[in-house]
Amino acid sequence: EAQVTQNPRYLITVTGKKLTVTCSQNMNHEYMSWYRQDPGLGLRQIYYSMNVEVTDKGDVPEGYKVSRKEKRNFPLILESPSPNQTSLYFCASSYRDNEQFFGPGTRLTVL
């Protein structure tokens, strides 16, 4: 089944404790992105990647890191999470000029 998977789906952590949210797609897509979704602010792009080893900042990259060492994986790293990073996170992937497929979301709470 073609899909984008994210893990974990739910995470409660504390300020400053490094964490990684994984994202994997099995559709051989070139493009992958990370978004966060907050009430009243909508979906905002954090980082995107157009291919292996090619990443670029989206609209709200501060406090996040990404890497794209393999085509199928695009992990999101929070080196020192803070409460303002409490949010719903979505990973997405696509071929160029085609539909973005979104993962199921990761709900992160930073205390």
Place this chain on the structure above:
Amino acid sequence: QKEVEQNSGPLSVPEGAIASLNCTYSDRGSQSFFWYRQYSGKSPELIMFIYSNGDKEDGRFTAQLNKASQYVSLLIRDSQPSDSATYLCAASFNFGNEKLTFGTGTRLTIIP
């Protein structure tokens, strides 16, 4: 700062009527536009995309683009209760979709 604006709603429409969702964007250089539907607690899914001025129809859905007015709309004909969701408008500066700017979404409720 590129912006995409939508009325947050809620927009209530009787079953069988036409639902009209609107979106404006600030960047005249935006080239492609997308409508996503998001059910509560679920991830967004693409309904339609449009690149050219005018109308684009797909089943009960019609997307309309007016680049001069920087305006995009989505019409849903014969609205069904299953259309109740939040609709997200997104714009891209190029014809790819690697960098999208989303609006905050319009919550649509279809009343049986």
